[in-house]
Amino acid sequence: MPPRNKYILRSKISEAKTRQLVRLFAIDLNASQVAQVTGLNRNTVNRIVAGIRERIAAACEAESPVAGEVEVDESYFGARRVRGVRGRGARGKTIVFGLFKRQGRVYTEIVPDCSKATLQRIIRGRVDLESVIHSDGWRSYDGLVDLGYQKHFRVQHSENEFATEHCHISGIESFWGYAKTRLVRFRGLQKRTFYFHLKECEFRFNHRGEDLYQLVLKILRKTPLS
Known part of the structure:
Protein backbone atom coordinates (compact mmCIF):
# COMPACT_ATOMS: atom_id res chain seq x y z
CA MET A 1 0.00 0.00 0.00
CA PRO A 2 1.43 3.43 -0.96
CA PRO A 3 2.22 5.82 1.92
CA ARG A 4 -0.65 8.08 3.02
CA ASN A 5 -0.69 11.57 1.51
CA LYS A 6 -1.51 13.98 4.35
CA TYR A 7 -2.27 16.79 1.89
CA ILE A 8 -4.76 14.91 -0.34
CA LEU A 9 -6.81 12.15 1.26
CA ARG A 10 -7.34 8.92 -0.68
CA SER A 11 -5.02 10.14 -3.40
CA LYS A 12 -2.94 8.03 -5.77
CA ILE A 13 -0.52 10.95 -6.06
CA SER A 14 2.49 10.70 -3.79
CA GLU A 15 3.12 13.23 -1.05
CA ALA A 16 6.41 14.19 -2.70
CA LYS A 17 4.61 14.89 -5.99
CA THR A 18 1.99 16.94 -4.13
CA ARG A 19 4.72 19.04 -2.52
CA GLN A 20 6.28 19.60 -5.94
CA LEU A 21 2.91 20.76 -7.30
CA VAL A 22 2.42 23.12 -4.35
CA ARG A 23 5.90 24.56 -4.81
CA LEU A 24 5.14 25.30 -8.48
CA PHE A 25 1.77 26.80 -7.53
CA ALA A 26 3.52 29.01 -4.97
CA ILE A 27 5.80 30.50 -7.63
CA ASP A 28 2.69 31.19 -9.72
CA LEU A 29 3.10 28.81 -12.65
CA ASN A 30 -0.13 28.13 -14.54
CA ALA A 31 -1.78 24.70 -14.76
CA SER A 32 -0.21 23.84 -18.12
CA GLN A 33 3.27 24.63 -16.80
CA VAL A 34 2.66 22.67 -13.60
CA ALA A 35 1.43 19.66 -15.59
CA GLN A 36 4.46 19.79 -17.86
CA VAL A 37 6.97 19.97 -14.98
CA THR A 38 5.29 17.38 -12.73
CA GLY A 39 4.17 14.98 -15.44
CA LEU A 40 0.65 14.98 -14.01
CA ASN A 41 -2.47 15.10 -16.17
CA ARG A 42 -3.69 18.65 -16.83
CA ASN A 43 -7.18 17.84 -15.50
CA THR A 44 -5.66 16.43 -12.33
CA VAL A 45 -3.61 19.58 -11.85
CA ASN A 46 -6.67 21.78 -12.43
CA ARG A 47 -8.65 19.81 -9.85
CA ILE A 48 -5.93 20.03 -7.21
CA VAL A 49 -5.26 23.72 -7.84
CA ALA A 50 -8.99 24.47 -7.62
CA GLY A 51 -9.03 22.70 -4.25
CA ILE A 52 -6.04 24.72 -3.06
CA ARG A 53 -7.79 27.95 -4.04
CA GLU A 54 -10.88 26.91 -2.08
CA ARG A 55 -8.75 26.30 1.03
CA ILE A 56 -6.97 29.63 0.52
CA ALA A 57 -10.30 31.45 0.22
CA ALA A 58 -11.46 30.00 3.53
CA ALA A 59 -8.18 31.07 5.16
CA CYS A 60 -8.58 34.61 3.80
CA GLU A 61 -12.10 34.92 5.21
CA ALA A 62 -10.71 34.07 8.64
CA GLU A 63 -7.96 36.72 8.66
CA SER A 64 -9.72 39.87 7.45
CA PRO A 65 -8.61 43.28 8.81
CA VAL A 66 -10.70 44.63 11.66
CA ALA A 67 -9.05 47.62 13.34
CA GLY A 68 -6.62 50.50 13.03
CA ARG A 187 -8.83 35.91 -20.07
CA GLY A 188 -12.26 35.85 -18.50
CA LEU A 189 -13.53 34.01 -15.43
CA GLN A 190 -16.99 32.87 -14.37
CA LYS A 191 -18.24 34.58 -11.21
CA ARG A 192 -17.83 31.49 -9.00
CA THR A 193 -14.34 30.85 -10.36
CA PHE A 194 -13.53 34.55 -10.15
CA TYR A 195 -14.17 34.53 -6.41
CA PHE A 196 -11.47 31.91 -5.78
CA HIS A 197 -8.98 33.62 -8.09
CA LEU A 198 -9.67 36.92 -6.32
CA LYS A 199 -9.03 35.31 -2.95
CA GLU A 200 -5.80 33.83 -4.28
CA CYS A 201 -4.71 37.36 -5.23
CA GLU A 202 -5.67 38.51 -1.74
CA PHE A 203 -3.63 35.69 -0.17
CA ARG A 204 -0.56 36.36 -2.32
CA PHE A 205 -0.76 40.10 -1.65
CA ASN A 206 -1.21 39.68 2.10
CA HIS A 207 1.71 37.25 2.38
CA ARG A 208 4.08 38.91 -0.08
CA GLY A 209 7.64 38.39 1.07
CA GLU A 210 6.68 35.23 3.01
CA ASP A 211 7.22 31.56 2.07
CA LEU A 212 3.98 30.81 0.22
CA TYR A 213 5.00 27.19 -0.29
CA GLN A 214 5.13 26.54 3.45
CA LEU A 215 1.97 28.55 4.07
CA VAL A 216 -0.04 26.51 1.54
CA LEU A 217 1.31 23.23 2.94
CA LYS A 218 0.25 24.35 6.42
CA ILE A 219 -3.26 25.08 5.15
CA LEU A 220 -3.47 21.67 3.45
CA ARG A 221 -2.25 19.85 6.55
CA LYS A 222 -5.05 21.51 8.51
CA THR A 223 -7.75 20.92 5.86
CA PRO A 224 -6.55 18.28 3.35
CA LEU A 225 -8.06 17.93 -0.10
CA SER A 226 -10.21 14.90 -0.79
Missing part, protein backbone atom coordinates in the same frame (compact mmCIF):
# COMPACT_ATOMS: atom_id res chain seq x y z
CA GLU A 69 -6.22 52.76 9.99
CA VAL A 70 -8.54 51.17 7.42
CA GLU A 71 -8.95 52.18 3.76
CA VAL A 72 -12.21 51.28 1.98
CA ASP A 73 -12.88 51.32 -1.76
CA GLU A 74 -14.69 49.50 -4.58
CA SER A 75 -13.35 48.38 -7.94
CA TYR A 76 -14.70 46.79 -11.12
CA PHE A 77 -13.42 43.64 -12.78
CA GLY A 78 -14.32 41.96 -16.05
CA ALA A 79 -15.66 43.16 -19.35
CA ARG A 80 -14.47 46.37 -20.92
CA ARG A 81 -16.62 49.43 -20.31
CA VAL A 82 -19.68 49.50 -22.56
CA ARG A 83 -19.94 52.70 -24.60
CA GLY A 84 -22.52 55.01 -23.08
CA VAL A 85 -22.59 53.18 -19.74
CA ARG A 86 -20.82 55.07 -16.97
CA GLY A 87 -20.39 55.26 -13.26
CA ARG A 88 -20.41 52.79 -10.41
CA GLY A 89 -22.13 49.53 -11.29
CA ALA A 90 -21.27 49.68 -15.02
CA ARG A 91 -22.95 46.85 -16.91
CA GLY A 92 -20.96 43.64 -17.47
CA LYS A 93 -18.52 44.11 -14.61
CA THR A 94 -18.08 42.33 -11.30
CA ILE A 95 -18.04 44.75 -8.35
CA VAL A 96 -15.54 44.07 -5.59
CA PHE A 97 -15.45 45.93 -2.28
CA GLY A 98 -12.16 46.05 -0.40
CA LEU A 99 -10.87 46.88 3.08
CA PHE A 100 -7.18 47.55 3.59
CA LYS A 101 -5.63 47.76 7.04
CA ARG A 102 -2.64 50.08 6.71
CA GLN A 103 0.66 48.30 7.26
CA GLY A 104 -1.40 45.12 7.17
CA ARG A 105 -3.65 43.12 4.91
CA VAL A 106 -6.50 43.46 2.47
CA TYR A 107 -9.94 41.83 2.58
CA THR A 108 -12.20 41.65 -0.48
CA GLU A 109 -15.83 40.78 -1.06
CA ILE A 110 -17.88 40.54 -4.26
CA VAL A 111 -20.96 42.75 -3.94
CA PRO A 112 -24.14 43.14 -6.01
CA ASP A 113 -24.01 46.94 -5.96
CA CYS A 114 -22.32 49.97 -4.39
CA SER A 115 -25.28 51.12 -2.35
CA LYS A 116 -24.89 52.59 1.11
CA ALA A 117 -26.68 49.62 2.66
CA THR A 118 -24.42 47.07 0.96
CA LEU A 119 -21.06 48.73 1.66
CA GLN A 120 -21.83 49.86 5.19
CA ARG A 121 -23.12 46.39 6.11
CA ILE A 122 -19.67 45.00 5.31
CA ILE A 123 -17.87 47.82 7.10
CA ARG A 124 -19.99 47.33 10.25
CA GLY A 125 -19.39 43.58 10.14
CA ARG A 126 -15.63 43.69 9.50
CA VAL A 127 -14.24 46.94 10.93
CA ASP A 128 -13.91 47.69 14.63
CA LEU A 129 -15.61 50.91 15.78
CA GLU A 130 -12.31 52.24 17.12
CA SER A 131 -10.88 52.29 13.59
CA VAL A 132 -10.05 55.38 11.54
CA ILE A 133 -11.60 55.01 8.08
CA HIS A 134 -10.24 56.50 4.85
CA SER A 135 -12.35 56.60 1.67
CA ASP A 136 -13.05 58.59 -1.45
CA GLY A 137 -16.09 60.88 -1.68
CA TRP A 138 -18.64 58.27 -2.81
CA ARG A 139 -21.98 58.97 -1.12
CA SER A 140 -22.33 55.40 0.18
CA TYR A 141 -19.69 56.28 2.78
CA ASP A 142 -21.79 59.14 4.19
CA GLY A 143 -22.67 58.80 7.86
CA LEU A 144 -19.90 56.44 9.06
CA VAL A 145 -19.10 58.72 11.98
CA ASP A 146 -22.79 58.67 12.94
CA LEU A 147 -22.58 54.88 13.05
CA GLY A 148 -19.95 55.18 15.77
CA TYR A 149 -16.64 55.18 13.91
CA GLN A 150 -14.14 57.49 15.57
CA LYS A 151 -12.90 59.31 12.47
CA HIS A 152 -13.59 59.27 8.74
CA PHE A 153 -11.28 61.02 6.28
CA ARG A 154 -12.15 61.45 2.59
CA VAL A 155 -10.29 62.23 -0.61
CA GLN A 156 -12.54 63.92 -3.20
CA HIS A 157 -11.13 62.51 -6.44
CA SER A 158 -13.95 64.07 -8.44
CA GLU A 159 -12.79 67.51 -7.32
CA ASN A 160 -9.15 66.81 -8.24
CA GLU A 161 -8.25 66.82 -4.58
CA PHE A 162 -4.74 65.59 -3.89
CA ALA A 163 -4.16 62.93 -1.28
CA THR A 164 -2.06 63.89 1.71
CA GLU A 165 0.40 61.82 3.69
CA HIS A 166 -2.35 60.73 6.06
CA CYS A 167 -5.51 61.06 3.95
CA HIS A 168 -5.35 58.67 1.00
CA ILE A 169 -6.48 55.25 -0.18
CA SER A 170 -3.31 54.30 -2.04
CA GLY A 171 -2.96 51.02 -0.13
CA ILE A 172 -6.21 49.50 -1.42
CA GLU A 173 -5.60 51.04 -4.84
CA SER A 174 -2.24 49.27 -5.02
CA PHE A 175 -4.04 45.99 -4.42
CA TRP A 176 -6.57 46.70 -7.20
CA GLY A 177 -3.69 47.28 -9.60
CA TYR A 178 -1.94 44.08 -8.54
CA ALA A 179 -5.09 41.94 -8.79
CA LYS A 180 -6.16 43.26 -12.20
CA THR A 181 -2.69 42.81 -13.65
CA ARG A 182 -2.53 39.24 -12.36
CA LEU A 183 -6.07 38.20 -13.33
CA VAL A 184 -5.96 39.52 -16.89
CA ARG A 185 -3.87 36.52 -17.93
CA PHE A 186 -6.85 34.20 -17.28
Whole structure:
Protein backbone atom coordinates (compact mmCIF):
# COMPACT_ATOMS: atom_id res chain seq x y z
CA MET A 1 0.00 0.00 0.00
CA PRO A 2 1.43 3.43 -0.96
CA PRO A 3 2.22 5.82 1.92
CA ARG A 4 -0.65 8.08 3.02
CA ASN A 5 -0.69 11.57 1.51
CA LYS A 6 -1.51 13.98 4.35
CA TYR A 7 -2.27 16.79 1.89
CA ILE A 8 -4.76 14.91 -0.34
CA LEU A 9 -6.81 12.15 1.26
CA ARG A 10 -7.34 8.92 -0.68
CA SER A 11 -5.02 10.14 -3.40
CA LYS A 12 -2.94 8.03 -5.77
CA ILE A 13 -0.52 10.95 -6.06
CA SER A 14 2.49 10.70 -3.79
CA GLU A 15 3.12 13.23 -1.05
CA ALA A 16 6.41 14.19 -2.70
CA LYS A 17 4.61 14.89 -5.99
CA THR A 18 1.99 16.94 -4.13
CA ARG A 19 4.72 19.04 -2.52
CA GLN A 20 6.28 19.60 -5.94
CA LEU A 21 2.91 20.76 -7.30
CA VAL A 22 2.42 23.12 -4.35
CA ARG A 23 5.90 24.56 -4.81
CA LEU A 24 5.14 25.30 -8.48
CA PHE A 25 1.77 26.80 -7.53
CA ALA A 26 3.52 29.01 -4.97
CA ILE A 27 5.80 30.50 -7.63
CA ASP A 28 2.69 31.19 -9.72
CA LEU A 29 3.10 28.81 -12.65
CA ASN A 30 -0.13 28.13 -14.54
CA ALA A 31 -1.78 24.70 -14.76
CA SER A 32 -0.21 23.84 -18.12
CA GLN A 33 3.27 24.63 -16.80
CA VAL A 34 2.66 22.67 -13.60
CA ALA A 35 1.43 19.66 -15.59
CA GLN A 36 4.46 19.79 -17.86
CA VAL A 37 6.97 19.97 -14.98
CA THR A 38 5.29 17.38 -12.73
CA GLY A 39 4.17 14.98 -15.44
CA LEU A 40 0.65 14.98 -14.01
CA ASN A 41 -2.47 15.10 -16.17
CA ARG A 42 -3.69 18.65 -16.83
CA ASN A 43 -7.18 17.84 -15.50
CA THR A 44 -5.66 16.43 -12.33
CA VAL A 45 -3.61 19.58 -11.85
CA ASN A 46 -6.67 21.78 -12.43
CA ARG A 47 -8.65 19.81 -9.85
CA ILE A 48 -5.93 20.03 -7.21
CA VAL A 49 -5.26 23.72 -7.84
CA ALA A 50 -8.99 24.47 -7.62
CA GLY A 51 -9.03 22.70 -4.25
CA ILE A 52 -6.04 24.72 -3.06
CA ARG A 53 -7.79 27.95 -4.04
CA GLU A 54 -10.88 26.91 -2.08
CA ARG A 55 -8.75 26.30 1.03
CA ILE A 56 -6.97 29.63 0.52
CA ALA A 57 -10.30 31.45 0.22
CA ALA A 58 -11.46 30.00 3.53
CA ALA A 59 -8.18 31.07 5.16
CA CYS A 60 -8.58 34.61 3.80
CA GLU A 61 -12.10 34.92 5.21
CA ALA A 62 -10.71 34.07 8.64
CA GLU A 63 -7.96 36.72 8.66
CA SER A 64 -9.72 39.87 7.45
CA PRO A 65 -8.61 43.28 8.81
CA VAL A 66 -10.70 44.63 11.66
CA ALA A 67 -9.05 47.62 13.34
CA GLY A 68 -6.62 50.50 13.03
CA GLU A 69 -6.22 52.76 9.99
CA VAL A 70 -8.54 51.17 7.42
CA GLU A 71 -8.95 52.18 3.76
CA VAL A 72 -12.21 51.28 1.98
CA ASP A 73 -12.88 51.32 -1.76
CA GLU A 74 -14.69 49.50 -4.58
CA SER A 75 -13.35 48.38 -7.94
CA TYR A 76 -14.70 46.79 -11.12
CA PHE A 77 -13.42 43.64 -12.78
CA GLY A 78 -14.32 41.96 -16.05
CA ALA A 79 -15.66 43.16 -19.35
CA ARG A 80 -14.47 46.37 -20.92
CA ARG A 81 -16.62 49.43 -20.31
CA VAL A 82 -19.68 49.50 -22.56
CA ARG A 83 -19.94 52.70 -24.60
CA GLY A 84 -22.52 55.01 -23.08
CA VAL A 85 -22.59 53.18 -19.74
CA ARG A 86 -20.82 55.07 -16.97
CA GLY A 87 -20.39 55.26 -13.26
CA ARG A 88 -20.41 52.79 -10.41
CA GLY A 89 -22.13 49.53 -11.29
CA ALA A 90 -21.27 49.68 -15.02
CA ARG A 91 -22.95 46.85 -16.91
CA GLY A 92 -20.96 43.64 -17.47
CA LYS A 93 -18.52 44.11 -14.61
CA THR A 94 -18.08 42.33 -11.30
CA ILE A 95 -18.04 44.75 -8.35
CA VAL A 96 -15.54 44.07 -5.59
CA PHE A 97 -15.45 45.93 -2.28
CA GLY A 98 -12.16 46.05 -0.40
CA LEU A 99 -10.87 46.88 3.08
CA PHE A 100 -7.18 47.55 3.59
CA LYS A 101 -5.63 47.76 7.04
CA ARG A 102 -2.64 50.08 6.71
CA GLN A 103 0.66 48.30 7.26
CA GLY A 104 -1.40 45.12 7.17
CA ARG A 105 -3.65 43.12 4.91
CA VAL A 106 -6.50 43.46 2.47
CA TYR A 107 -9.94 41.83 2.58
CA THR A 108 -12.20 41.65 -0.48
CA GLU A 109 -15.83 40.78 -1.06
CA ILE A 110 -17.88 40.54 -4.26
CA VAL A 111 -20.96 42.75 -3.94
CA PRO A 112 -24.14 43.14 -6.01
CA ASP A 113 -24.01 46.94 -5.96
CA CYS A 114 -22.32 49.97 -4.39
CA SER A 115 -25.28 51.12 -2.35
CA LYS A 116 -24.89 52.59 1.11
CA ALA A 117 -26.68 49.62 2.66
CA THR A 118 -24.42 47.07 0.96
CA LEU A 119 -21.06 48.73 1.66
CA GLN A 120 -21.83 49.86 5.19
CA ARG A 121 -23.12 46.39 6.11
CA ILE A 122 -19.67 45.00 5.31
CA ILE A 123 -17.87 47.82 7.10
CA ARG A 124 -19.99 47.33 10.25
CA GLY A 125 -19.39 43.58 10.14
CA ARG A 126 -15.63 43.69 9.50
CA VAL A 127 -14.24 46.94 10.93
CA ASP A 128 -13.91 47.69 14.63
CA LEU A 129 -15.61 50.91 15.78
CA GLU A 130 -12.31 52.24 17.12
CA SER A 131 -10.88 52.29 13.59
CA VAL A 132 -10.05 55.38 11.54
CA ILE A 133 -11.60 55.01 8.08
CA HIS A 134 -10.24 56.50 4.85
CA SER A 135 -12.35 56.60 1.67
CA ASP A 136 -13.05 58.59 -1.45
CA GLY A 137 -16.09 60.88 -1.68
CA TRP A 138 -18.64 58.27 -2.81
CA ARG A 139 -21.98 58.97 -1.12
CA SER A 140 -22.33 55.40 0.18
CA TYR A 141 -19.69 56.28 2.78
CA ASP A 142 -21.79 59.14 4.19
CA GLY A 143 -22.67 58.80 7.86
CA LEU A 144 -19.90 56.44 9.06
CA VAL A 145 -19.10 58.72 11.98
CA ASP A 146 -22.79 58.67 12.94
CA LEU A 147 -22.58 54.88 13.05
CA GLY A 148 -19.95 55.18 15.77
CA TYR A 149 -16.64 55.18 13.91
CA GLN A 150 -14.14 57.49 15.57
CA LYS A 151 -12.90 59.31 12.47
CA HIS A 152 -13.59 59.27 8.74
CA PHE A 153 -11.28 61.02 6.28
CA ARG A 154 -12.15 61.45 2.59
CA VAL A 155 -10.29 62.23 -0.61
CA GLN A 156 -12.54 63.92 -3.20
CA HIS A 157 -11.13 62.51 -6.44
CA SER A 158 -13.95 64.07 -8.44
CA GLU A 159 -12.79 67.51 -7.32
CA ASN A 160 -9.15 66.81 -8.24
CA GLU A 161 -8.25 66.82 -4.58
CA PHE A 162 -4.74 65.59 -3.89
CA ALA A 163 -4.16 62.93 -1.28
CA THR A 164 -2.06 63.89 1.71
CA GLU A 165 0.40 61.82 3.69
CA HIS A 166 -2.35 60.73 6.06
CA CYS A 167 -5.51 61.06 3.95
CA HIS A 168 -5.35 58.67 1.00
CA ILE A 169 -6.48 55.25 -0.18
CA SER A 170 -3.31 54.30 -2.04
CA GLY A 171 -2.96 51.02 -0.13
CA ILE A 172 -6.21 49.50 -1.42
CA GLU A 173 -5.60 51.04 -4.84
CA SER A 174 -2.24 49.27 -5.02
CA PHE A 175 -4.04 45.99 -4.42
CA TRP A 176 -6.57 46.70 -7.20
CA GLY A 177 -3.69 47.28 -9.60
CA TYR A 178 -1.94 44.08 -8.54
CA ALA A 179 -5.09 41.94 -8.79
CA LYS A 180 -6.16 43.26 -12.20
CA THR A 181 -2.69 42.81 -13.65
CA ARG A 182 -2.53 39.24 -12.36
CA LEU A 183 -6.07 38.20 -13.33
CA VAL A 184 -5.96 39.52 -16.89
CA ARG A 185 -3.87 36.52 -17.93
CA PHE A 186 -6.85 34.20 -17.28
CA ARG A 187 -8.83 35.91 -20.07
CA GLY A 188 -12.26 35.85 -18.50
CA LEU A 189 -13.53 34.01 -15.43
CA GLN A 190 -16.99 32.87 -14.37
CA LYS A 191 -18.24 34.58 -11.21
CA ARG A 192 -17.83 31.49 -9.00
CA THR A 193 -14.34 30.85 -10.36
CA PHE A 194 -13.53 34.55 -10.15
CA TYR A 195 -14.17 34.53 -6.41
CA PHE A 196 -11.47 31.91 -5.78
CA HIS A 197 -8.98 33.62 -8.09
CA LEU A 198 -9.67 36.92 -6.32
CA LYS A 199 -9.03 35.31 -2.95
CA GLU A 200 -5.80 33.83 -4.28
CA CYS A 201 -4.71 37.36 -5.23
CA GLU A 202 -5.67 38.51 -1.74
CA PHE A 203 -3.63 35.69 -0.17
CA ARG A 204 -0.56 36.36 -2.32
CA PHE A 205 -0.76 40.10 -1.65
CA ASN A 206 -1.21 39.68 2.10
CA HIS A 207 1.71 37.25 2.38
CA ARG A 208 4.08 38.91 -0.08
CA GLY A 209 7.64 38.39 1.07
CA GLU A 210 6.68 35.23 3.01
CA ASP A 211 7.22 31.56 2.07
CA LEU A 212 3.98 30.81 0.22
CA TYR A 213 5.00 27.19 -0.29
CA GLN A 214 5.13 26.54 3.45
CA LEU A 215 1.97 28.55 4.07
CA VAL A 216 -0.04 26.51 1.54
CA LEU A 217 1.31 23.23 2.94
CA LYS A 218 0.25 24.35 6.42
CA ILE A 219 -3.26 25.08 5.15
CA LEU A 220 -3.47 21.67 3.45
CA ARG A 221 -2.25 19.85 6.55
CA LYS A 222 -5.05 21.51 8.51
CA THR A 223 -7.75 20.92 5.86
CA PRO A 224 -6.55 18.28 3.35
CA LEU A 225 -8.06 17.93 -0.10
CA SER A 226 -10.21 14.90 -0.79
